[in-house]
Amino acid sequence: xxxxxxxxxxxxxxxxxxxxxxxxxxxxxxxxxxxxxxxxxxxxxxxxxxxxxxxxxxxxxxxxxxxxxxxxxxxxxxxxxxxxxxxxxxxxxxxxxxxxxxxxxxxxxxxxxxxxxxxxxxxxxxxxxxxxxxxxxxxxxxxxxxxxxxxxxxxxxxxxxxx
Amino acid sequence: xxxxxxxxxxxxxxxxxxxxxxxxxxxxxxxxxxxxxxxxxxxxxxxxxxxxxxxxxxxxxxxxxxxxxxxxxxxxxxxxxxxxxxxxxxxxxxxxxxxxxxxxxxxxxxxxxxxxxxxxxxxxxxxxxxxxxxxxxxxxxxxxxxxxxxxxxxxxxxxxxxxxxxxxxxxxxxxxxxxxxxxxxxxxxxxxxxxxxxxxxxxxxxxxxxxxxxxxxxxxxxxxxxxxxxxxxxxxxxxxxxxxxxxxxxxxxxxxxxxxxxxxxxxxxxxxx
Ligand code: SF4
Ligand code: FES
Ligand code: FES
Numbered sequence: 001x002x003x004x005x006x007x008x009x010x011x012x013x014x015x016x017x018x019x020x021x022x023x024x025x026x027x028x029x030x031x032x033x034x035x036x037x038x039x040x041x042x043x044x045x046x047x048x049x050x051x052x053x054x055x056x057x058x059x060x061x062x063x064x065x066x067x068x069x070x071x072x073x074x075x076x077x078x079x080x081x082x083x084x085x086x087x088x089x090x091x092x093x094x095x096x097x098x099x100x101x102x103x104x105x106x107x108x109x110x111x112x113x114x115x116x117x118x119x120x121x122x123x124x125x126x127x128x129x130x131x132x133x134x135x136x137x138x139x140x141x142x143x144x145x146x147x148x149x150x151x152x153x154x155x156x157x158x159x160x161x162x163x
Numbered sequence: 164x165x166x167x168x169x170x171x172x173x174x175x176x177x178x179x180x181x182x183x184x185x186x187x188x189x190x191x192x193x194x195x196x197x198x199x200x201x202x203x204x205x206x207x208x209x210x211x212x213x214x215x216x217x218x219x220x221x222x223x224x225x226x227x228x229x230x231x232x233x234x235x236x237x238x239x240x241x242x243x244x245x246x247x248x249x250x251x252x253x254x255x256x257x258x259x260x261x262x263x264x265x266x267x268x269x270x271x272x273x274x275x276x277x278x279x280x281x282x283x284x285x286x287x288x289x290x291x292x293x294x295x296x297x298x299x300x301x302x303x304x305x306x307x308x309x310x311x312x313x314x315x316x317x318x319x320x321x322x323x324x325x326x327x328x329x330x331x332x333x334x335x336x337x338x339x340x341x342x343x344x345x346x347x348x349x350x351x352x353x354x355x356x357x358x359x360x361x362x363x364x365x366x367x368x369x370x371x372x373x374x375x376x377x378x379x380x381x382x383x384x385x386x387x388x389x390x391x392x393x394x395x396x397x398x399x400x401x402x403x404x405x406x407x408x409x410x411x412x413x414x415x416x417x418x419x420x421x422x423x424x425x426x427x428x429x430x431x432x433x434x435x436x
Contacts, residue, residue, distance in 0.1 A: 048315075049314075049315025049316070049338070050315075051315050051316060051318035051330060051336075052309070052315060053331070054331035055318035
């Protein structure tokens with residue numbers, strides 16, 4: 001973490017206490033996740049207990065607390081996607097990417113990263129495009145009507161090599 | 164501004180009160196029991212647990228069932244604390260809480276009071292729960308720690324079914340004063356502290372350890388060092404007797420009594436002469 005950079009982020013906000021989400025968002029944009037030192041730094045700077053920041057960071061599924069892979073794959077587990085087989089899509093991705101099953105981080109979030117840090121996999125609830133269910137997102141691109149057969153093709157476009 | 168004297172009816176009985184007082188306070192002051200999980204007089208009303216619901220009997224009030232810990236009294240207000248409707252909701256709530264915190268004997272006791280001795284919902288049990296599967300997530304500990312003690316050691320973590328209370332990153336806290344205020348306010352008795360020699364261990368809060376202070380008289384460990392310092396910075400009064408400063412409450416009481424007797428004896432002697 002670069003102290004000066006985070007300091008600049010904080011400075012961008014006029015009333016930092018009320019803009020904590022914005023600050024965390026900006027930090028995540030830089031580092032792709034919220035490094036522990038950055039939360040500690042913000043806590044000190046704003047005089048806000050770390051417990052509060054950690055609470056906010058773990059409340060929103062948007063925030064990552066662990067380093068993430070180059071590409072982030074998010075599987076929608078909303079109701080519509082669920083009934084159209086989101087679970088199978090997720091399990092298949094876990095298999096293709098060869099990452100641990102049923103692993104959750106201590107903060108209770110589902111978040112897996114491949115060993116080579118190329119992909120991260122997580123889940124979310126409803127992207128708001130249920131008509132295209134099941135839906136997955138890679139970085140900021142949405143893929144609709146996904147089938148298990150499509151997955152290798154999608155992954156390859158992001159540099160995945162089947163082993 | 165002085166608030167108006169008013170009359171309210173609780174279960175058909177008339178009581179004097181001040182306008183704007185919380186109904187739960189009026190009831191408790193008059194010995195009427197209203198169950199509550201998330202209410203604590205020293206904190207702002209929160210209205211999260213819904214345990215304290217009452218039924219408003221006045222004509223023309225749309226919302227009949229409401230939480231008495233947020234309901235402000237007005238003249239002529241008439242409520243019932245255990246109406247059929249209230250009991251119906253409260254019983255379901257108790258079942259839900261029993262599922263959330265199946266291990267709390269305090270909660271079981273409260274449930275029994277309403278004839279609830281089982282839950283139809285799936286019980287949430289985690290093997291390594293530092294809160295002993297007894298936490299109903301009322302938030303009192305979180306609020307007392309930050310709002311009253313200004314320590315902010317703990318907070319909610321995660322959300323939904325996985326929500327729990329603990330220290331950030333589940334690591335030992337450097338901010339904890341060891342004051343035990345959280346355990347004091349916890350309605351379900353979920354929070355565990357343990358004293359071991361000169362160390363107090365907040366077992367529920369990631370085994371956070373705080374140092375205890377030794378009584379200069381009897382040698383007993385009686386209060387966390389950090390808490391003692393905090394009290395000093397908040398309420399330091401110069402004439403606080405330095406001799407008494409490092410004594411446990413028991414020894415302090417004795418020391419003060421001894422001094423007073425000495426003074427009294429001197430006085431008596433003076434008169435006798
Ligand atoms: S530990 Fe006790 S006080 Fe804290 S949220 Fe749980 S039930 Fe409430
Ligand atoms: S449920 Fe997946 S987009 Fe709505
Ligand atoms: S005590 Fe009133 S809602 Fe919890």
